[in-house]
Amino acid sequence: MNQADIRILIVDDEPNVLKALTRLLKQYEPVTAISGEEALLLAEQHRFDLVISDYRMPGINGIDFLILFKRMQPDAVRIVLTGFADLEGAQHAINEAEVFRFINKPWSNLEIVNVVENGLAHKRMLLENRALADQVRAQQILLNEKEAIIKALEAEEPGITQVNWAQDGSIILDDEDLQ
Amino acid sequence: MESDKQSTERQATILLVDDESINLSVFGQFLAPYYQVLVATSGQRALQLAGGAPKPDLILLDVMMPDMDGYQVIGQLKADPKTGDIPVIFVTALTSDLEEERGLSLGAVDYLYKPCHLSILLARIKTQLELKNARDWLKDQNAYLETEVQRRHQENEAVHLQLLQSEKLAAIGQLAAGIAHEINNPIGFVNSNLNTLDSYLRDVFCVVDASNAALDEKPLSEETLQSLRELKQAKQLEYLRNDIPELIAESMEGLTRVRDIIQDLKDFAHADKNEWELGDLHKGLDSTLNIIANELKYHCTVHKQYGEIPQIYCLSSQLNQVFMNLLINAAQSIETKGDIHIRTGRADQNVWVEISDSGKGIAPENLPRLFEPFFTTKPVGKGTGLGLSVSQNIVRKHGGKIEVTSQLGQGSRFRVWLPIRPPELGAAE
Numbered sequence: 094m095n096q097a098d099i100r101i102l103i104v105d106d107e108p109n110v111l112k113a114l115t116r117l118l119k120q121y122e123p124v125t126a127i128s129g130e131e132a133l134l135l136a137e138q139h140r141f142d143l144v145i146s147d148y149r150m151p152g153i154n155g156i157d158f159l160i161l162f163k164r165m166q167p168d169a170v171r172i173v174l175t176g177f178a179d180l181e182g183a184q185h186a187i188n189e190a191e192v193f194r195f196i197n198k199p200w201s202n203l204e205i206v207n208v209v210e211n212g213l214a215h216k217r218m219l220l221e222n223r224a225l226a227d228q229v230r231a232q233q234i235l236l237n238e239k240e241a242i243i244k245a246l247e248a249e250e251p252g253i254t255q256v257n258w259a260q261d262g263s264i265i266l267d268d269e270d271l272q
Numbered sequence: 273m274e275s276d277k278q279s280t281e282r283q284a285t286i287l288l289v290d291d292e293s294i295n296l297s298v299f300g301q302f303l304a305p306y307y308q309v310l311v312a313t314s315g316q317r318a319l320q321l322a323g324g325a326p327k328p329d330l331i332l333l334d335v336m337m338p339d340m341d342g343y344q345v346i347g348q349l350k351a352d353p354k355t356g357d358i359p360v361i362f363v364t365a366l367t368s369d370l371e372e373e374r375g376l377s378l379g380a381v382d383y384l385y386k387p388c389h390l391s392i393l394l395a396r397i398k399t400q401l402e403l404k405n406a407r408d409w410l411k412d413q414n415a416y417l418e419t420e421v422q423r424r425h426q427e428n429e430a431v432h433l434q435l436l437q438s439e440k441l442a443a444i445g446q447l448a449a450g451i452a453h454e455i456n457n458p459i460g461f462v463n464s465n466l467n468t469l470d471s472y473l474r475d476v477f478c479v480v481d482a483s484n485a486a487l488d489e490k491p492l493s494e495e496t497l498q499s500l501r502e503l504k505q506a507k508q509l510e511y512l513r514n515d516i517p518e519l520i521a522e523s524m525e526g527l528t529r530v531r532d533i534i535q536d537l538k539d540f541a542h543a544d545k546n547e548w549e550l551g552d553l554h555k556g557l558d559s560t561l562n563i564i565a566n567e568l569k570y571h572c573t574v575h576k577q578y579g580e581i582p583q584i585y586c587l588s589s590q591l592n593q594v595f596m597n598l599l600i601n602a603a604q605s606i607e608t609k610g611d612i613h614i615r616t617g618r619a620d621q622n623v624w625v626e627i628s629d630s631g632k633g634i635a636p637e638n639l640p641r642l643f644e645p646f647f648t649t650k651p652v653g654k655g656t657g658l659g660l661s662v663s664q665n666i667v668r669k670h671g672g673k674i675e676v677t678s679q680l681g682q683g684s685r686f687r688v689w690l691p692i693r694p695p696e697l698g699a700a701e
Contacts, residue, residue: 109522113461116468116519149453151570176456177449198453199460202467 099213100124100140104132104158105147105174110198114145117202118209129158136162141169143212145196145205148175148182156182159190168220170212174198174205283308284401287328289318289345290363291337295386299332302390303397315340319348322355330400332384335364335375343378350379357407359400363388432665433546439662440593443600444540446654450566454533458526465523472516475507536562540592548694551588553625554578557614560595568603572612572629579617584692590666591690597659598627598686604654605631605684621692622672628685634678642676671695 101123103114111125124139126132130152132144144162148155159171173186176198186192193215194208247254257265285308290296296311303309310328312318315337322328331349335342342362349355359381364371372383381400384393444451482503486496536559561574568574602612610630617624634642641647643664648657660674667674671694678684 107457107461109461109526110457112518112522113464113468116515117464149566149570154570176453176460198456199463202464205464 099142101209102126102132102135102141102144102169103146104129104144104150104155106150107147110147114205117205121209129153129155129161132158133161133165136165141166142216143170143172143209145172145174145209148173148186149177154182156186156190159186159192163190168216170216172196172208172212174200284329285310285326286397287312287318287321287331289313289315289331289337289342290334292334295334295363299390299393303394306394307397314338315342315345318345319355322349322358323352327355328358329404330397331358331360332363332397333360333380335362335366335371343374346375346378346380359404361396361400435658436590436593436662436666439656439658440540442656443593443596443659444537447564447567447600451533451537451563454566455530458529462523462526465519469516469519472512472519476509476512479504479507479509532562536560540589540596546587546589548585548587550583551586551591552583553581553586553591553616553623553690556588556592557595557616557625560592560599564596564599564603567600568612571609572603572606573610575611575613577613577615579615581616581618581623582692584623584690585694586670586690587666591670594663594666594688595625595627597663598688601659601686602627602629602631602684604650605629605633607632610683618692622689623692624687624689626685626687628683630683633680633682634676634684635680639676639678643674 099121101118101121102125103111103118103123104126105111105114106127108127111127115123115125124135124141126135128150129146132146144159146155146158150158153161155173155175159173162169163171171190171192172194173190173192174196183195186195193212196204196208243254257267259265286303287310288296288299288303289312290299291313293313296313300309300311308326310321312321316339318331318333322331333342333345337345342364346360346362349358349360360379361382361384362372362375362380363384363386364375365386367385375383381403382396384396479500482500486492486500489496539559540563557576557578561568599612599614606612606629612630613626613628615626615628617626638647638649643660645661646657647661648655650657664674667688667690670690672688672690675687675689676684
């Protein structure tokens with residue numbers, strides 16, 4: 094996930110909010126949608142690393158949108174930006190949509206930038222974590238194979254894995270070996 | 273009798289009128305221990321004393337007198353509001369039913385014949401005085417009750433106004449979250465834009481400073497020029513040039529929106545603007561729609577079909593309260609998605625405003641209770657149950673009425689009829 098191909102999606106029914114956030118996150122060249130429906134169409138065609146959505150919108154609301162979006166792109170970081178959320182909505186957001194952060198309107202630019210950076214870092218770490226885990230697993234498999242071969246050899250020729258080799262490739266025999 | 277005299281709070285005053293002084297002295301001496309006695313030997317003198325102080329509580333009036341007879345005297349007594357309520361007993365030697373009838377018809381309370389038994393006289397006098405006391409007490413009581421009724425009426429009126437105001441505030445309280453959202457949105461992007469503008473300006477001045485420095489360099493080297501070009505490129509000056517005017521225009525629009533919401537809220541919540549004036553109902557409907565936009569816009573489509581209606585004499589802030597209640601009810605009756613139609617029109621000397629929705633409708637058994645105070649089918653926290661009751665009061669005060677038709681599952685239609693000029697405008701406060 095390079096800085097260059099990070100893709101951010103912003104969803105809000107208020108065009109001026111979209112413009113202000115686009116300005117703020119200009120370096121990421123975010124994609125915008127004015128409704129959850131439009132955002133879902135975009136999500137069908139493009140991959141996103143992070144999505145910021147308003148809560149109260151005509152049509153499907155922000156949380157329901159994020160739940161659907163999560164099914165399509167589970168790895169993307171989900172952020173809710175809202176002027177008002179009731180407890181029920183917030184619970185829904187945390188439990189069902191598993192949002193990364195809840196940001197209140199009016200927001201502070203610094204907060205948004207921080208949350209976006211943290212969110213992306215979080216995602217990067219998750220991915221890295223996953224990649225490392227995969228690597229570990231792959232090596233474990235390799236290791237297991239090797240171990241099986243050694244065991245088979247040992248069974249056939251006991252002591253064959255215990256041979257002491259010298260630098261020049263000769264076999265070093267202990268005194269007890271000779272007795 | 274002595275103890276009776278003591279027990280009366282005030283000694284009653286009796287005026288004796290007779291042209292024969294012998295009668296006066298006999299009666300006078302007999303009555304003096306019980307009452308304060310005034311005497312007059314002529315009709316004229318009697319009228320003088322009756323109008324003076326102390327005011328007699330009872331008059332014993334002789335009928336046959338020279339110059340002015342008893343009938344004339346009682347006529348004048350009754351004509352004067354100051355003396356009209358003094359009971360008069362005729363005392364006369366004339367013994368005829370006709371005379372007695374005439375005397376009583378003129379307003380006398382009793383009729384005694386001379387010569388008469390003094391104890392009978394005393395008993396009659398006592399009866400009349402008791403009657404008068406009772407009458408006076410009733411009169412006082414009536415006056416007291418009348419002022420009490422007046423006071424209660426005013427109190428009632430004050431409580432009613434307070435109720436109106438409370439209902440309005442309760443409604444606004446329930447809208448608060450939506451209004452906060454409506455205000456936080458523009459504040460959010462205006463604030464964000466200003467911060468962005470701050471960093472834009474830092475970039476612009478960075479380029480300006482570099483240009484100024486280059487200008488001071490003589491001769492201007494090609495390298496400096498090149499680095500200046502690169503700086504301009506890096507700071508995206510061309511982009512800023514286009515974006516800054518947009519940023520400012522959007523921010524200004526946002527602030528205008530906040531200002532309008534606050535103004536609408538102020539207009540709406542204003543309590544002291546309770547004056548009858550020519551009001552434009554369409555304007556009221558529009559500003560009410562602005563306040564509750566957040567309750568409507570996410571799930572309702574509002575269709576306005578305003579007809580040609582004249583301005584009407586009304587309490588516009590109170591009518592806005594009616595419109596708000598009807599619109600919120602309409603919006604809350606729509607569960608998923610629906611339409612609200614607002615129509616207006618004129619019929620003869622009345623105008624009407626109709627608000628209809630495609631919501632769930634009202635159950636027939638609830639229709640008769642619709643305007644009852646505290647009757648509500650909404651969940652806790654969604655309504656006070658006072659909206660329609662208060663609305664009906666307001667509309668009635670305007671000399672109008674609210675018509676309701678509703679069909680379960682189809683929607684409801686509320687039509688508010690208002691006279692262009694309320695009939696009791698003069699009497700209204």
